[in-house]
Amino acid sequence: MNLSNSSETSNREPSERNLSKLCVHTITTKPWPIEEAARRFSASGIGGITVWRDALAGRDIRQTGQLLRDQNLSIVSLCRGGFFPHTEAAGRQVAIDDNKRAVDEAFALGAPLIVLVCGADPGQSLSESRKQIQDGIAAVLPHAEAAGVKLAIEPLHPMYADSRSAINTLYQANDMAEALHSPWVGVAVDVYHLWWDPTLEREITRCGKNGNLFAFHICDWKTPTTDFLNDRGLMGEGCINIRQIRGWVEATGFTGFSEVEIFSNRYWSEDQALFLEKIKHGYLHHS
């Protein structure tokens, strides 16, 4: 793969859009260490990077943040905090402490936002988990505010309601963000989790109107999908009308990044440089 050619190609892209508002999650190209991902993204003209905490393992977080900025990458967010619910109070405290560490990491990295996968415990009711999520965010909030780091509640697809998130619709996320009523708490909209919801346009409008639309994640839903976690599709290979949803998001005044977050055993097993080309094409032509 000739990177400078690849970069020239993207610079000659005929579309009216360029890649300056494209952000790629480190987990999307998981086989690459963050340093290589940053070089490759930057060489492609991609404007942003969202950092997963596992990508920071064994590194000086402050220096890694500087390395990303030196590559002209905007650090869009840190993934992920959350997982607040537990049947035991001690477990909930562990989660709160871990979320405070995530805030510290985001501050060190220079990430303005943490995405929250809020959690759920199958050993208790969804309503109890939902209450614990709100209490957990409230407990972390002063620390986040002091660090200048925002928190985004990400509603997850209902197929994750048992153990990953009891927040499963944008309606719920909006309700919770509004209840917490802080400029430091908002919502992350991910098309994979929300595309099926007949109230999506209305809830995106509400989210934007209340100043809570903090992040926009894209990928696609394949038919068939064969794995609950790691079979997400590239934009254009599934049934999600990403462009329509982006239109709703941008109609609220959102000018942030489109963040490509793809977990895929299939793509992780491919040549990542070729995969990155596909991501750029999918972003330009199918989102």
Add this chain to the structure above:
Amino acid sequence: MNLSNSSETSNREPSERNLSKLCVHTITTKPWPIEEAARRFSASGIGGITVWRDALAGRDIRQTGQLLRDQNLSIVSLCRGGFFPHTEAAGRQVAIDDNKRAVDEAFALGAPLIVLVCGADPGQSLSESRKQIQDGIAAVLPHAEAAGVKLAIEPLHPMYADSRSAINTLYQANDMAEALHSPWVGVAVDVYHLWWDPTLEREITRCGKNGNLFAFHICDWKTPTTDFLNDRGLMGEGCINIRQIRGWVEATGFTGFSEVEIFSNRYWSEDQALFLEKIKHGYLHHS
């Protein structure tokens, strides 16, 4: 497995509930031909059977219905009609014709109800699929009414929105049933599809109040779930509070069957007589 012993055991069940309002779907014990399923269910004191169309293959449907009634089984419903959406009009007409055949089969069997898995086509928008579903049901309705067969819209979990059903919440199913405004069109509530929905209690109340609560299906959601279709859990081995949801259903005045509908590669590979004992136990103690 000694069936008469098994039957005596269930008759001595200490619970205040008996099995007269338990219905089992033929697909739940798929390895059994319908004749054997009927004998086994009946010998166990189970009151109802829901028949999947594949179980009728190669049989005289009228005679099979009589065979079920001779075993003192109530024929609760026929599964399944639906799959109305297609990008091509010809495909939609094929679906309508097939649904009319399902009505004829239900009439011949003596089943008062057909459950509709409404369908979705990933090649078109969800809103288009939803419109085609409503149009399809409207097209079948006169035939169903003439045959005295009711139609139940079954909202399916959002993880099936791409290709199995564009009706993914009870709110949508209620809306559609109310729009079709016929005593022959109602809704099937399945805990597997709907348990995660924070509006579930309200929508069950609405469904019952409008006379649209036609059927109640139970099983459980396992953590982890490893297959999108065939890894449903037995009542009690997952995180769904089935008893709470049954309470909401019965609070509407519903006095129908709890129908056990479990697709499970694991259980289908087990001894079905032992599995039936587990079903009875799960029904009595975890629903």
